[in-house]
Amino acid sequence: MRELTWRPLTRDDAQASADLLNAIEVVDQIGENYTAEDTLTELVDPSADLERASLCAFDGDVMVGYMKVRHKPSASVVHRVIVDGGVHPSYRRRGIGSRLLEAGIAAAQVVHALHHPGLQLVVEMLKAEKIAGLSELASSLGFAPVRYYQRMEHPLDSLPRVAEDLRIEAWTAENDEDFRFVRNEAYADYWGTAPMPADLWQNKITNQTFRPAASFLLRDGGGAPVSVLVTMHWEADTSYTGIRDAHFMVIGTRPSYRQQGFASALIGYALAAVAVQGYDRASLSVESAAEAPRFFEKAGFEPKMRYVRWALPTSH
Structure with missing residues (x-):
């Protein structure tokens, strides 16, 4: 594998993001498919800070992993910052997911300090239980399951x-x-x-x-x-x-x-x-x-x- 290029996400990454998410869906089968318009909506989310709180990895012109953080516009006592991300199935088990999640934890602290510095920070992820390897990755970095949701x-x-x-x-x-x-x-x-x-x-x-x-x-x-x-x-x-x-x-x-x-x-x-x-x-x-x-x-x-x-x- 050639060396990956790492940088923050931008609004111009809508199609590359959609391609990555659709490649992930082929393997994970969680019922989530995307168009570039769908991913652009997420990239222009007012609660996201792409410059300070996102990261993606490219192999040439192909996005192979991403992370982005969303803060809460308002919070009381606890500020729950959401980290989202994913890795292309062909690039898993190579440390990319760990690097992205570690970057997400650090980015969560940055946006927390900007928006709700006086509150307790909790970094959260919401993912389908069936995704292979996610439980091991989350646990290795100190995450614990706190709630379950049913589709x-x-x-x-x-x-x-x-x-x-x-x-x-x-x-x-x-x-x-x-x-x-x-x-x-x-x-x-x-x-x-x-x-x-x-x-x-x-x-x-x-x-x-x-x-x-x-x-x-x-x-x-x-x-x-x-x-x-x-x-x-x-x-x-x-x-x-x-x-x-x-x-x-x-x-x-x-x-x-x-x-x-x-x-x-x-x-x-x-x-x-x-x-x-x-x-x-x-x-x-x-x-x-x-x-x-x-x-x-x-x-x-x-x-x-x-x-x-x-x-x-x-x-x-």
């Missing part, structure tokens, strides 16, 4: 009955702020989450994978926004698998409206809508330890793959 899928050949008197509306530019407001209130008591400012909402939610016609807001009798369901769809996945998947990225109800059946009603409505819109299945991810998996199983979702959140506490 669940719902075939659209059998759907629940939907009440007809619900006040449900699809996303529009006019109600976008209501969507974001409900998401932030609903997720305020979820472990490890933080409010999404408008720029991050636009980057992570209303980007090219967002499906407005399959994203819904439920209001109460007085018109107040109560629950939201946001759907994403990746064309690259359909090109690779032939399956049109409607991924329910955000499902949430404001705390004062919980335990009243709003979430169940909204999910039933969304399932019926995406079936009519030509999707083959619906999917979502949920924390394994919570009551949510049983809730979604009752709604017809089936567990398919588990993800692990790895954490490395640090005194810096």
Whole structure:
């Protein structure tokens, strides 16, 4: 193997990043396929700092490994910095992953000092449990599993009955702020989450994978926004698998409206809508330890793959 070239990621690396991630998918088979537009969205993420907190390795013109760090725009007590990365299957077991992850830990300390220096720093990764060698690599650098998440899928050949008197509306530019407001209130008591400012909402939610016609807001009798369901769809996945998947990225109800059946009603409505819109299945991810998996199983979702959140506490 010739000597690799190491440098920070740039916005011009979208196609090379997509090529690397798609090569990884061929081996890891975790259901994640990318276009250059998808990877560009991640490269322009406002919570990423490519110059200070990213690194990639090239063998000639081919990207063979990458790392990037995302900080939290807001945090309290603990600042959870996310490290993401991957290595081309043909280049694994050569120390590239270790170098990238070590660089990610160091970069996390840099962005932490810039954004939340007075808080405790925890460096985290979220990866599919099945990825070969990941557990050994993470453990060797001091990471420990702290949370587990389940990807669940719902075939659209059998759907629940939907009440007809619900006040449900699809996303529009006019109600976008209501969507974001409900998401932030609903997720305020979820472990490890933080409010999404408008720029991050636009980057992570209303980007090219967002499906407005399959994203819904439920209001109460007085018109107040109560629950939201946001759907994403990746064309690259359909090109690779032939399956049109409607991924329910955000499902949430404001705390004062919980335990009243709003979430169940909204999910039933969304399932019926995406079936009519030509999707083959619906999917979502949920924390394994919570009551949510049983809730979604009752709604017809089936567990398919588990993800692990790895954490490395640090005194810096």
